[in-house]
Amino acid sequence: MIVKKHERVLIQGITGKQGSFWTERMQAYGTNVMGGVNPRRAGETACGVPVYASAVEAAKDGGFDVSAMFIPPMLAKDAALDAIEAGAKGIVCLTEHIPVQDVMYFLAAAREAGCWVIGPNTTGVVTAGECFVGFMPVFEERVFRPGDIGIVSRSGSLGTLVCMKMVEAGFGTSTFIGIGGDPIIGSTTLDALKALDKDDRTKGIVLIGEIGGEMEEEAAEYAKGMDKPIVAFIAGAASPPGKRMGHAGAIVMGDRGTYASKRKALEAAGVVVLDTPSLVGEAMREAMG
Amino acid sequence: MNFEEHAAKPLLAAAGIAVPESALAATPADAAAAAEKIGPCVVKAQVPTGKRGKAGGIKLAGSSAEAEAAAQQIIGMDIAGNTVEQVLVEAQADIAAEYYACVLTDAASKGPLMLFSTEGGMDIEEVADADPDKIVRLPIDIRSGVDRAATEAALGGIGLGDKTGPVADVLEKLYGVYVNNDADLVEINPLIATGAGDIVALDCKFSLEDSGANRRPELVEKGAPEKLTELETRGRDLGLRYIELDGDVGVLANGAGLTMTTMDVVRHYGGEPANFLEIGGEAYTLGKPALELVLSNPNVKCLLVNFCGAFARTDVMTEGIVNAWQELKPTLPVFFTIHGTNEDEAIALVRDRLDMEPYDLMDDAVKAAVAAASGENP
Numbered sequence: 001m002i003v004k005k006h007e008r009v010l011i012q013g014i015t016g017k018q019g020s021f022w023t024e025r026m027q028a029y030g031t032n033v034m035g036g037v038n039p040r041r042a043g044e045t046a047c048g049v050p051v052y053a054s055a056v057e058a059a060k061d062g063g064f065d066v067s068a069m070f071i072p073p074m075l076a077k078d079a080a081l082d083a084i085e086a087g088a089k090g091i092v093c094l095t096e097h098i099p100v101q102d103v104m105y106f107l108a109a110a111r112e113a114g115c116w117v118i119g120p121n122t123t124g125v126v127t128a129g130e131c132f133v134g135f136m137p138v139f140e141e142r143v144f145r146p147g148d149i150g151i152v153s154r155s156g157s158l159g160t161l162v163c164m165k166m167v168e169a170g171f172g173t174s175t176f177i178g179i180g181g182d183p184i185i186g187s188t189t190l191d192a193l194k195a196l197d198k199d200d201r202t203k204g205i206v207l208i209g210e211i212g213g214e215m216e217e218e219a220a221e222y223a224k225g226m227d228k229p230i231v232a233f234i235a236g237a238a239s240p241p242g243k244r245m246g247h248a249g250a251i252v253m254g255d256r257g258t259y260a261s262k263r264k265a266l267e268a269a270g271v272v273v274l275d276t277p278s279l280v281g282e283a284m285r286e287a288m289g
Numbered sequence: 290m291n292f293e294e295h296a297a298k299p300l301l302a303a304a305g306i307a308v309p310e311s312a313l314a315a316t317p318a319d320a321a322a323a324a325e326k327i328g329p330c331v332v333k334a335q336v337p338t339g340k341r342g343k344a345g346g347i348k349l350a351g352s353s354a355e356a357e358a359a360a361q362q363i364i365g366m367d368i369a370g371n372t373v374e375q376v377l378v379e380a381q382a383d384i385a386a387e388y389y390a391c392v393l394t395d396a397a398s399k400g401p402l403m404l405f406s407t408e409g410g411m412d413i414e415e416v417a418d419a420d421p422d423k424i425v426r427l428p429i430d431i432r433s434g435v436d437r438a439a440t441e442a443a444l445g446g447i448g449l450g451d452k453t454g455p456v457a458d459v460l461e462k463l464y465g466v467y468v469n470n471d472a473d474l475v476e477i478n479p480l481i482a483t484g485a486g487d488i489v490a491l492d493c494k495f496s497l498e499d500s501g502a503n504r505r506p507e508l509v510e511k512g513a514p515e516k517l518t519e520l521e522t523r524g525r526d527l528g529l530r531y532i533e534l535d536g537d538v539g540v541l542a543n544g545a546g547l548t549m550t551t552m553d554v555v556r557h558y559g560g561e562p563a564n565f566l567e568i569g570g571e572a573y574t575l576g577k578p579a580l581e582l583v584l585s586n587p588n589v590k591c592l593l594v595n596f597c598g599a600f601a602r603t604d605v606m607t608e609g610i611v612n613a614w615q616e617l618k619p620t621l622p623v624f625f626t627i628h629g630t631n632e633d634e635a636i637a638l639v640r641d642r643l644d645m646e647p648y649d650l651m652d653d654a655v656k657a658a659v660a661a662a663s664g665e666n667p
Contacts, residue, residue, distance in 0.1 A: 073500060073503070074503070074504060097500045098500055099471055099498065099500045099501035099503070099504065100471075100473070100498045100501060101394075101401075101431060101468065101471055102501075104394070104399055104400050105431050105432060108399070108400060108430055108431060108432050109432065111399075123599060135599065136599050137598075137599040137629060140630065143599075154546060155544060155545060155546020156544055156546070156599055157543055157546050157547035157548075157597050157601075158544065158547045158550050158597075159546070160598070160628075160629055161547060161550075161597040161628060161629075161651070164597070164628055181545055181546070183396055184394065184399050210545075210546060210549065213396050214396070214397070215396075233550070235549040235550045235553060236549045236553065237553045238549075238552040238562060239549055239552065239565070240532075240534065243565075245532070245545055245548070245549050245565055246530050246544070246545025246546075246548060246565070246567045247545040250545060275553075275554075276553075276557055276651075276652055277550060277554075277651075278554075278650060278651055278652045
């Protein structure tokens with residue numbers, strides 16, 4: 001799920017307001033956008049690339065590796081299935097508020113086809129200095145500087161803050177993976193952690209979690225066997241149980257998904273867990289020795 | 290969105306699952322009239338929460354006089370913060386065996402999960418701890434639906450015998466209720482076998498998934514509305530996710546993750562947040578109504594504004610707040626910390642128009658806000 005500069009990216013929903021706005025930014029940063037999809041505008045050009053009737057049509061015309069979905073929630077399932085059928089290696093699904101049953105449906109199809117999915121409800125992925133897919137402030141030099149720290153985040157706003165703190169502390173980012181704030185997502189904290197563990201550019205990892213679900217606990221099991229240092233912050237210590245805190249996935253049910261459980265699991269795995277994200281730079285410096 | 294039993298059971302019935310005869314009653318007199326017609330009955334509190342029996346919200350009644358007395362006791366009762374306004378008067382059933390059946394959205398398998406247990410009437414978490422062998426867990430591929438053969442094999446495996454076929458029928462229908470109504474969870478506890486061998490649902494819990502609800506307006510009308518405070522209702526009407534909390538530091542931030550974090554850091558430095566309110570995403574232009582909302586809480590002693598924008602432009606959000614601040618002229622102290630897209634313009638707005646210096650470090654802004662709330666001069 002780490003997107004490289006040579007990989008060809010298809011934009012589903014390229015002619016929409018957000019789709020075209022962010023496609024231009026992706027192109028300017030170095031992302032290899034090969035085309036877009038809009039069934040009603042097939043044959044036209046948008047952002048300087050051809051518009052296809054479907055991802056399947058785009059695949060016939062040179063093909064693509066990764067699809068970025070700027071698609072309204074009720075149409076997202078069909079768009080994802082189109083990308084999977086077209087042979088996408090990966091999908092970055094930026095859409096928020098997709099019915100969960102639709103998400104489960106296309107995730108099952110993606111799993112069977114061997115296609116990775118980031119999201120839904122994510123701000124996307126950034127390979128700093130190379131390319132990005134999604135909407136992140138990659139041009140802000142105070143936020144993204146190429147470097148050797150991999151960042152996994154369920155949140156875009158908090159992820160941005162942590163990237164800035166790392167730059168302030170003299171670090172840079174290798175890859176930022178926004179996994180998304182929904183309860184059912186394609187690539188989990190664990191999947192992202194494994195990808196960063198294997199990534200040669202990444203020497204240290206910041207893991208930004210949230211209350212709700214059990215992804216951080218699952219990732220902690222894997223972290224036990226890792227050599228790369230990990231620093232974590234889990235948002236939601238002061239959030240009341242039983243309430244959805246903005247993200248659909250950020251909710252504590254009974255004794256599941258609590259801050260305490262996540263912190264305990266990560267600390268038992270040797271991960272440094274911070275009380276405030278402001279200290280992330282210093283903590284990483286210490287962890288890297 | 291959770292459904293009360295009386296709203297959930299018609300979904301089962303529509304799918305062909307048997308439920309006892311019942312009637313909804315809002316007064317003891319109505320309950321008596323219903324019992325007159327139904328005969329020996331159960332009077333059940335209608336609240337969108339579990340554990341009604343333990344709270345005394347479910348009573349047996351052999352006559353209409355008993356039903357009236359039961360309703361008298363139950364209506365007005367508080368169950369887990371919900372005041373009982375209605376009772377369901379339901380025919381008593383001839384229970385030969387009690388089971389548990391459920392279909393839910395399972396984050397671990399990223400698909401629907403069917404659960405069945407021969408230990409009905411109990412809390413399923415307790416059964417899972419004490420007797421995990423008595424629970425059948427069947428993950429379902431949402432693309433193909435229930436695998437009937439696998440279901441029957443699993444039910445046979447926990448000794449259902451001649452009830453295997455009829456129970457498998459009900460489970461298949463239950464899955465239909467889940468998948469055709471965008472449910473998060475649909476649970477029958479207990480599902481019973483009667484002396485005559487019928488399989489009947491004595492209770493039902495149904496939860497509508499929030500995003501799926503957007504295409505099920507007819508269901509949204511039947512669900513129990515989320516319990517909101519007056520300010521939370523105002524927030525919802527404005528399209529803002531606002532959650533009222535017990536503290537006195539008003540919080541205004543963008544993005545769910547950053548807003549939660551701001552609350553966490555307030556608590557870390559000894560303060561307590563007064564609210565959760567994020568104005569990121571599509572709401573990032575709503576600075577003014579957001580500020581009015583936060584300041585409407587009489588407990589708020591100071592305001593902490595924390596913006597870290599990527600997609601959401603900090604200058605747009607800040608301008609909304611600064612405009613509103615100049616219009617409303619609040620007298621309480623405010624502390625800004627702003628980072629991200631167009632932060633220079635945003636910081637200049639605060640400096641020029643409010644004659645104030647935003648904090649470069651989030652933690653310094655939080656510390657100042659906590660100090661101000663506790664009465665110290667910042």
